[in-house]
Amino acid sequence: MFCFLYIFINIINTNSGDIMNKKKYKEIVDLNTPKENSVKNALIAFLVGGILGSLSELLLRCYSIWFDLPRKESGVLVILTLIAIASILTALGLFDVLVTKVKAALIIPITGFAHSMTSAALEYKNEGLVLGIGANIFKLAGTVILFGVVSVYIFGLVRLLIMGG
């Protein structure tokens, strides 16, 4: 709001009535966009992401003791647990509040993937089951799957043909 007011005053101050040149406009915009403390953000992301990693390792060991599973299967169970927690938090509207606080620490783990699906499904719910939820559920998560599959085909073929697996 303040930003727009500032630009408006500047336009009046030039008083020639000319359209402000793009360079000056960009300078003013850069001056008024709020600067975030990137060192603090990075530190928060590191700490919260690290705690999440340690907790999931604890959960993995608990699962392999409780259900008597090998590490690989309990790893899948941990991922499923995180997906379920993230989806429920998104549906309750709490996930966005958390993301504004800890930023990338919740977007980069698999929770971000589940969040993007659930939020897309909720957002387009009003447009119907098929054209709303069905058509838009992969709206954000689709990029992850698309680039994953494309890169796997490229790297996989290279590995098979050149390195022999």
Next chain:
Amino acid sequence: MTYVYAFLFCGFVCMVAQIIMDNTKLTPGHVTSIFVVVGAFLDIAGIYDKIVLYAGAGALIPITSFGHLLIHGAMDIATTLGPLGLAFGIFDLTSAGISVALFLSFVLALVFKPRH
């Protein structure tokens, strides 16, 4: 010791993503896509398998493991079937995550109302 490595690796990945997002104009969508490709790339010569061995769940949680699991499943089948195996095995290990996420999103979208 696995807990410490899990803390360090998961924290490191999140921190790199945060730094990229703060200093460039890339959105979270761009960063997750890049990280999936990086994860698939790191599976070459079993680098990511070694990371999983040391960091445990700390290496399974970040989105890089999605790319790793995709190519891992694909290569497992491809070693016996040849290039066609890439298509058969690509979703072998990630199907649980994707299907559960899809199912839960649909059910939760039916039950809850969107909040803004």
